[in-house]
Amino acid sequence: MTPVTAALWAAAMLMGLQGSSSFPDSRVDLSSKNLSSVPRDLPRKAESIDLSCNHIQLLHGGDFKNTPLLRFLNVSWNSLKDIDEETFLDTPLLKDLDLSHNGLRNLSGQQYLLHTENLLVLNLAFNKFLTMTLGSEFSSLVKTGDIGTWTPKHQYG
Numbered sequence: 001m002t003p004v005t006a007a008l009w010a011a012a013m014l015m016g017l018q019g020s021s022s023f024p025d026s027r028v029d030l031s032s033k034n035l036s037s038v039p040r041d042l043p044r045k046a047e048s049i050d051l052s053c054n055h056i057q058l059l060h061g062g063d064f065k066n067t068p069l070l071r072f073l074n075v076s077w078n079s080l081k082d083i084d085e086e087t088f089l090d091t092p093l094l095k096d097l098d099l100s101h102n103g104l105r106n107l108s109g110q111q112y113l114l115h116t117e118n119l120l121v122l123n124l125a126f127n128k129f130l131t132m133t134l135g136s137e138f139s140s141l142v143k144t145g146d147i148g149t150w151t152p153k154h155q156y157g
Ligand SMILES: *[C@@H]1O[C@H](CO)[C@@H](O)[C@H](O)[C@H]1NC(C)=O
Pocket: 034, 036
C-alpha cells in the first residue's frame, strides 16, 4: 500500500466508524407498517421512533422498556384508546410525543404523563375527548411551562 492509499483507506475507515456510531438504529421508521401493537424488537439505541399510521390501540407498560434513549416518539394516526400509566417508565429522556389523530377519550386520564418529566412537546390534537378537564397529572407540566405544543382540539363523536 502506498502512503496515499493507506491514508485514504484510514479516512474511509474513520468515516465508516463515525457513520456507524452516530446512525445505527437510532432512528426507527415503522410508519404505515400495519402494526397492531408496538413491536417487541425495537433496537436498544433507538432515539427516535415513528409508529405513525398503524392500528395500535393500546400502549402498555414495558412497550418501551428496551429503548432507554428514546427522545422522540410519533404514534399519531393510530387507533389509541388507552395508554398505560407505566408506558414511559423506562424512557426518562422522552421530550417530544405526538399522540394526535387517535381515539383517546378521557383527557383527565393521562396518567402516563406522571413519568415524562422531560417532555417538551405533547401533541394531543384530534382525539375523541369528551370533556376538556385536565387531570392533575398535567399540573407538573403546566407549572414548569414546559409544554410547547399543547393543542387538543375538541372532536365531536
Ligand atoms: C394488516 O393486518 C391485519 C391483521 O392485523 C391483516 O388482516 C391485514 O391483511 C393486513 N393488511 C395488510 C395490507 O397487510
